[in-house]
Amino acid sequence: MQIILLERIEKLGGIGDVVTVKDGYARNYLLPNKKALRSNAANLKVFEANRAKIEADNAARRTDAEKLAETVNGVQVVLIRQASNAGQLYGSVSVRDIVEALHEAGHSSVSKAMVVLERPIKTLGVFDVRVNLHPEVAVTVSANVARSPDEAELQKQGINVIDQQFAEEAAEAEAAAEEFLETQAEATAEQDDAA
Template sequence: MDVILLERVEKLGAIGDVVKVKDGFARNFLLPNKKALRANEANRKVFEANRAKIEADNASRRSDAEKDAKTYEGASVTLIRQSSNTGQLYGSVAVRDLVEALEAAGHKVGKSQVVLAKPIKAIGVYEVKVQLHPEVAVPVKVNVARSPEEAEMQASGVDVMAAMFEKDEAGFIEDFDPNAEPGATAEVKVVADAPEGEADEENSEA
């Protein structure tokens, strides 16, 4: 289906561009959200007659979004979740959770503005995009941790899961050799079986 874009759409085009898209994308997203018009002769005339107003309205919204973007500078949210020992969450962090966290931090944002390709399913620090306007997007750091203490560690650049693995490995080494220095690497010697002839000689000497 050919459509006339009423606003910039990422990977498609800018206001006024006529682009070909899949019918389902047009019917389910572009047309109902008033991001485009069907590219027929009547709509072309309507668009051209209103182009100046459409572009002016878009510029006004973009200006407001640019002001809002300044309030997001250095924005970050922390979500405390339970997880397994491997860092996999019991559940996931979805768009709804991010919207609630951002609103709690004082930002006014809608679900459609949070760009999350797939739910977050493991602890860690992620960067999520908030689309304030088709031409204005801001990054938000999302810190998913099991405790406020771990969140602080992750915020300072510590890989919590790697640190935990090293701690567990060190504990194993100390259990294997109580006299080992902390942080030492366990050494395991492998003795090969002696050839049959040598083994027989040793046994006869004994």
């Protein structure tokens, strides 16, 4: 189906472009959301008559999005979740969780449709998440997924808490082994002295 774009759509085109898309994509998404018009002579005339207004509205929305981008860009939200010792979450972090955390941080103008998460987050760590405030304005926020606020602070400093945990456990095991060997050596020495 041929359509006329009313706003910039990533990987399709800009305002006023006539493009061909699959029928379902046009009927179920682009047309109901007023992102496009069917391409025919009447709609072309309507679009050309309103082109200046459409472009002005788009520019105004882009300006508002750029102002919002200054406050949202680089924000780090902390999400406390339960996880195994290996760092696997019991569950996952979804778009809804990130949006709720952004709202708690005072960025209530960010909606679920704006957050782009390639796949759900299923491990501990700090992850970059893209937020599309406007088709032409995108920012990045950080999702810090940790088991406790203390771990979140360590991760914020760039420390991998799982590696640190394993290193501490290995150091404790090594110290216990050395203590055991010293105790055995002392016991052997006492037995030799007694004999």
